[in-house]
Amino acid sequence: MAGDGLSRNLDEPGVGGRPAVGWRATLAYLRRDRSAFAGLIVVCVVTGVATVAFVDAVVFAYLSRFQVFASLGVEQYWLARTVWISPTAEVAPELLPPVGLENAFGQGQLAHPLGTDDRGRDVLLRLFYGSRIALQVGVAATLVGAIGGSVVGAVAGYYGGWVDDVCMRAVEVLYAVPFLVLVLALLSVLQARDSLLVVMVTVGVVTVPEFARLIRSRVLSVREAVYVEAARVAGLSNLAIVRRHVVPNSVAPVVVQGTLRVGTAILVVAGLSFLGFGVAEPTPSWGAMLATSRDVLLQNVWFSVWPGLAILVTVVGFNLLGDGLRDALDPRLSD
Amino acid sequence: MPDPLLSVDDLRTYFYTSAGVVQAVDGVSFDVRPGEILGLVGESGAGKSVVARSVVRLLDEPGRIVGGEVRFRDRTLVGFDEPSPDAPDPTETPPNRQPRASMLSESAMRQEIRGTEIAVVFQDPTASLNPVLTVGAQLREVIEVNRDLDRAAAREAAVEMLRAVEVPEPASRYDDYAHQLSRGLCQRVLLAMALACQPSLIVADEPTTALDVTVEAQILDLVRDLQARFDTAFLWITHDMGVVADICDRVAVAYSGEIVEQAPVDDLFHDTKHPYTRALLDSIPRPDRADRRLDAIPGTMPEAIDPPAGCRFHPRCPDARAVCTEVHPDCRAVTDGDPPHRAACVKHDAFDVDYEHSRPIEGIDAPGVDVDFTAESGGADDQ
Numbered sequence: 177m178a179g180d181g182l183s184r185n186l187d188e189p190g191v192g193g194r195p196a197v198g199w200r201a202t203l204a205y206l207r208r209d210r211s212a213f214a215g216l217i218v219v220c221v222v223t224g225v226a227t228v229a230f231v232d233a234v235v236f237a238y239l240s241r242f243q244v245f246a247s248l249g250v251e252q253y254w255l256a257r258t259v260w261i262s263p264t265a266e267v268a269p270e271l272l273p274p275v276g277l278e279n280a281f282g283q284g285q286l287a288h289p290l291g292t293d294d295r296g297r298d299v300l301l302r303l304f305y306g307s308r309i310a311l312q313v314g315v316a317a318t319l320v321g322a323i324g325g326s327v328v329g330a331v332a333g334y335y336g337g338w339v340d341d342v343c344m345r346a347v348e349v350l351y352a353v354p355f356l357v358l359v360l361a362l363l364s365v366l367q368a369r370d371s372l373l374v375v376m377v378t379v380g381v382v383t384v385p386e387f388a389r390l391i392r393s394r395v396l397s398v399r400e401a402v403y404v405e406a407a408r409v410a411g412l413s414n415l416a417i418v419r420r421h422v423v424p425n426s427v428a429p430v431v432v433q434g435t436l437r438v439g440t441a442i443l444v445v446a447g448l449s450f451l452g453f454g455v456a457e458p459t460p461s462w463g464a465m466l467a468t469s470r471d472v473l474l475q476n477v478w479f480s481v482w483p484g485l486a487i488l489v490t491v492v493g494f495n496l497l498g499d500g501l502r503d504a505l506d507p508r509l510s511d
Numbered sequence: 512m513p514d515p516l517l518s519v520d521d522l523r524t525y526f527y528t529s530a531g532v533v534q535a536v537d538g539v540s541f542d543v544r545p546g547e548i549l550g551l552v553g554e555s556g557a558g559k560s561v562v563a564r565s566v567v568r569l570l571d572e573p574g575r576i577v578g579g580e581v582r583f584r585d586r587t588l589v590g591f592d593e594p595s596p597d598a599p600d601p602t603e604t605p606p607n608r609q610p611r612a613s614m615l616s617e618s619a620m621r622q623e624i625r626g627t628e629i630a631v632v633f634q635d636p637t638a639s640l641n642p643v644l645t646v647g648a649q650l651r652e653v654i655e656v657n658r659d660l661d662r663a664a665a666r667e668a669a670v671e672m673l674r675a676v677e678v679p680e681p682a683s684r685y686d687d688y689a690h691q692l693s694r695g696l697c698q699r700v701l702l703a704m705a706l707a708c709q710p711s712l713i714v715a716d717e718p719t720t721a722l723d724v725t726v727e728a729q730i731l732d733l734v735r736d737l738q739a740r741f742d743t744a745f746l747w748i749t750h751d752m753g754v755v756a757d758i759c760d761r762v763a764v765a766y767s768g769e770i771v772e773q774a775p776v777d778d779l780f781h782d783t784k785h786p787y788t789r790a791l792l793d794s795i796p797r798p799d800r801a802d803r804r805l806d807a808i809p810g811t812m813p814e815a816i817d818p819p820a821g822c823r824f825h826p827r828c829p830d831a832r833a834v835c836t837e838v839h840p841d842c843r844a845v846t847d848g849d850p851p852h853r854a855a856c857v858k859h860d861a862f863d864v865d866y867e868h869s870r871p872i873e874g875i876d877a878p879g880v881d882v883d884f885t886a887e888s889g890g891a892d893d894q
Contacts, residue, residue, distance in 0.1 A: 401638065403639050406701070411624075412653075412656055424644070
């Protein structure tokens with residue numbers, strides 16, 4: 177129609193005033209925000225290191241079981257690596273790396289830039305491998321909390337009434353008990369102080385209430401939106417409306433809160449392994465490394481500094497990224 | 512006269528609030544015939560939108576349909592068993608009436624009526640589209656759900672519908688978000704969505720109110736074209752008499768939850784039978800009578816919580832007499848015609864209440880408004 181060019185110019189309400197759409201725009205926003213960009217880089221580096229460690233620890237361990245790969249040297253490589261990080265494995269003497277118990281608490285040198293720990297293992301390498309545990313547990317725990325909380329909160333907010341009351345009062349019971357006490361109690365009751373999986377789920381479950389409350393408050397306003405009513409009159413089922421209209425319009429704060437929560441979860445899991453829960457030797461974890469280094473704190477403070485620094489940098493990185501995402505995804509602050 | 516497509520009979524929708532029972536729709540009756548555009552006009556708060564929502568049974572708490580019947584073709588959208596004689600007054604407590612067995616279930620409404628037989632277009636086009644989905648995805652979704660097409664076929668049908676509502680470059684607009692389109696284009700997309708499943712009736716709840724007059728004119732042109740092409744009936748809710756004159760075949764005038772006049776569009780404008788409609792028309796500037804004083808209707812519409820006894824318009828009516836405070840007129844045929852001209856005013860002979868000898872009562876003073884209109888047209892804007 178001839179008038180459309182005109183009408184597009186005359187009453188274009190949104191352009192410039194509306195939030196940009198999509199991850200591309202979010203990324204562009206983050207690049208302008210220097211601290212958030214620094215956070216993004218930290219997160220990317222840690223994720224990269226953790227991915228390499230994961231591939232190394234899991235994929236090669238799996239491949240080494242097969243004869244064909246073993247003959248290619250994969251098995252030898254993996255055994256050597258296991259020993260290097262953890263010399264408790266029983267291996268043939270010729271596969272032992274050139275460090276051992278006699279090198280315990282070694283000072284920094286070219287072969288071991290950050291020194292060796294109480295069993296002569298390379299601290300830098302254990303930090304790298306520890307990033308995998310930290311990230312895996314942090315992300316998995318947050319996903320458990322975010323997904324669980326989102327489902328509960330979305331159902332409660334969309335249906336309202338007694339469903340709302342039952343869901344929200346149920347998750348708020350979790351609020352009544354202090355966070356760490358609850359996690360420790362659950363781990364003890366489940367008699368699973370060594371199970372990483374149980375730690376992840378437990379730390380996730382105790383964060384369900386905050387995600388549930390967050391998404392419920394968004395859903396309460398989104399469900400009144402005209403487009404939700406339009407979807408109802410168009411004959412869509414409740415499930416389709418929640419899935420296609422309500423949840424996509426409510427997740428932005430969950431993404432932000434989730435990013436911030438990963439940092440907290442890493443801290444909590446490190447704290448748990450410091451207390452001896454979750455990650456068992458010889459699996460390297462930052463919290464357990466801190467616990468070990470406590471014994472030699474007066475002799476050599478560096479053993480405490482490195483894992484502590486790793487935790488600090490990672491957690492701050494996630495927090496900076498989370499803050500940046502909050503600004504990027506908030507339509508009121510968007511320019 | 513063809514059988515009505517939609518027939519609303521004595522519909523009553525009340526809102527049970529803590530401040531009292533709001534009788535938002537109180538005994539509304541009208542028919543929409545296949546392929547016609549019925550205008551439903553009235554001031555804000557006359558209950559127009561509540562009628563629209565009641566027809567498709569999309570009322571949120573605390574709204575309740577407490578009585579009346581809505582039939583669509585041979586199906587019962589709203590219907591109740593007869594109230595028991597000792598039932599409490601519905602204007603005081605929510606009634607507990609049993610739906611008739613033939614009344615469609617909620618899932619039947621969703622699968623067989625909403626979207627497929629009756630579509631609704633809302634007032635604010637930009638708010639009616641989900642900001643995080645492309646307009647194409649939303650259109651495709653409606654087609655997928657209601658027409659049982661697979662994704663690719665639904666996409667094609669969606670682009671085809673965008674072309675039908677004259678969206679330029681439909682294939683590339685398909686991937687746009689609502690905020691990238693103008694309001695006029697958004698309203699076209701919503702019309703495409705409403706028409707997508709070729710419903711027999713579209714309920715349009717003030718679809719052009721949020722648009723500027725140029726775009727409004729384009730949309731009205733489009734609706735006329737589409738109506739001729741798809742033969743869809745419209746229930747067109749508006750407060751703009753100009754729009755009514757432009758596209759409607761028949762008009763129903765709502766006042767305080769009731770229909771006070773119902774007539775073919777020409778009869779309504781040229782042979783007005785109800786004082787409220789008369790007053791409404793007199794309050795609109797007309798380009799052919801630029802020197803005239805605009806007559807505002809004195810007072811405001813009564814609270815629907817506690818409507819006045821007798822005729823609800825009598826406190827503001829220039830023709831009000833004592834009898835008007837006592838008799839509550841129904842909307843009945845006052846001329847012989849087909850379709851009939853109905854009005855709810857006792858001054859007509861169809862009402863046997865001796866209006867002629869009743870004593871005139873003092874209404875509220877009617878201040879005129881001095882205006883200096885040149886050739887500017889406009890609607891009765893009550894927003």
